Amino acid sequence: MRYLLVEDNLELAEAIASRLAMDGHAVDHAASLAEAEDCLATADYDLILLDVMLPDGDGRAFLKRSRDRLEVPVIVLTARSRVSDRVDALDEGADDYLTKPFDFSELEARCRAVLRRRGGSARNEIALGAAVFDPMAGTLCCGSSTVELRNREIRLLEVFARHPGQILSKGQLMDRLFSHDAEVTENAIEVYVGRLRRRIEGKGVRIETVRGLGYRMDTTAP
Amino acid sequence: MTGTGSIGRRLTFLLAGVAALLSVLSWGMVTGLALEAAERTQDNVLAASATTIAETLRSEQGQVQLELPYSAFAMLGAISEDRVFYLVTAGEEMLTGYPDLPVPQLGPPSPGRVVFDTGNYRGAEIRMAMLTRLVLAGAQPVPVTVTVAQTRNGVDAITGELSQLAATLAVAFFLVAVALSFFAARTSLRPLNEIARAVSRRGPSDLRPLRRDAPAELAPLLAALNRLMARLGQSIQRSEDFIAEAAHRVRTPLATVRVQAEIALRSIEDEAQRRRLRQMIRAVDESSRSAEQILDHATVAYRTDDLARDRIDLAELARQTAKALEPTAAMKDIELRLETEPAEVAGDAVLLDSALRNVLDNAIKYSPEDTTVRLTVSTDGGEARMAVSDQGPGLGEGPAEALTERFRRGSNTEGIVGSGLGLTIVDDVLRAHGGRLELGRVKKGEGACVTLVLPLA
């Protein structure tokens, strides 16, 4: 995915960009509305993350101005909730909003919901051997058969898909799957891996257990 | 005059008071004029009568003679039924009449002029006219005095009648004047009432200046009102801006901390350090949640002070709020199941959304993964019921109502971020809308069932 991040706080922007890059996303950063306009004129994005308070104006005013010509979904980053904010970002044309500070798994979940609503684009598809995985739509297609995966299964499969052939430890999988306030045991990972295995059986994708180390995806199976 | 009371009533009383004064005055004047007119008429007739009698005076063989003409008394009888007395004296000697009639003592009478006086005779008030004439009796001119008197009952009767008539008219005038002044007060105060209505009809946050035609006297009031609203708007705007700026300044660095901690969590293998990082993230979430809920709680209090009363379909509201929380539920693979029927209520959509959001947030937060949260909207006997039930641990043993207290958290919150203000906000919103919060458990299950009850519009 390619994100446009419009945020004037450089430290936060840098942090968000590296965090998204860890998941294999590309991020362009704009520190002001003017820069954002330039970026939008030169590149295509899958999603815009828009801060509401920017040095050259209100992010919502920008949304209002450019909503008609903007094809890209927008998630607004705000410091206030819907109740305490007199102007509702959703009324101004945002697809969703997140209050700072936010959980990346929540950002992910909201992006997914927005993109699914808007209809994902082909560039999000990942080839896994003979199968095609669309993490946004949450589908895995192999030939004529398609399985629809549930949220956690999608996320689990996506982690494997982003690290083809790599061994992933249970700890690594846990960080990517659960928000950090939930006390989860490594048992839960076993449960989810087991469930995912059953769901994608016969689609040419297998998750194998690497004893003592974790799991690895194998896409070469017939 | 004091500053309290009604201007309308004061104006009415003032105008009515003036009308009363004018009524009494006019009554007095009419009565006075009537009395004067009646007296003058009586005087004229008395004078004419005396003159007629005096006309018949003549001297015969040195003696003054007279004839009492019938007409002299007839004309007196014509004006009323009053008793008539007379006395004619020539010098010191009485010629005819009532000798004890108290003739006016007005110095030496001047011949040919009629003198009037009032006195008492036989127990009644009388009016007298006296005329002196010189009659030649022999060689000597003798002054002959003719006095004609009449009681005053007729005059009194006429003035009484007229005065009564005048009084009736005055009372009628007074009543009409009171009605008119009431009407006048109402009409002249109408623009004031219209301004008041226009102001009170407005929504809680509508501070636009009033644009309406007002009488010249009210223009300063209107201008002052508009200036006040502008100032109020400005100061609200300023504090809004301040809160927005403060929230932004505090939360942006917090967001940086949280993201950096997440990144570090990815790259660090050591379990002890990872636990520290998780604690750090928790602390960030804890402080940000508290700040958010405290600000929301304050905003709710402010908004319920002057509650908006828009028509809201709870089914639609439930759909939208559920949609907004769908991704949060999906993170835990929780299914949000919605069953709605239309239910219209009057209220503030932002507040009701916030209430439902807090309840749904709890259901998702306290439920285990892979469960179902059910949201139903139904109507029941004039009430709309929005029920959220989950398959979580339930509300615990203690009295559930205590959970609506400020900063009160249950015993099942181990490891779950929260401020304890969620249900307080819900309760406040529902109370402001004339509704109530029902906390219970799901039938045949462990989970919590939280119901928002609101009166139907």
Ligand SMILES: Nc1ncnc2c1ncn2[C@@H]1O[C@H](COP(=O)(O)OP(=O)(O)OP(=O)(O)O)[C@@H](O)[C@H]1O
């Ligand atoms: N659906 C639920 N299942 C179990 N317990 C619940 C549920 N809803 C509320 N509670 C209990 O009620 C307490 C008060 O809830 P409340 O929403 O007021 O506070 P909170 O969720 O702890 O904090 P926050 O202000 O962040 O919402 C919670 O701490 C929890 O113990």
Ligand SMILES: [Mg+2]
């Ligand atoms: Mg809560």
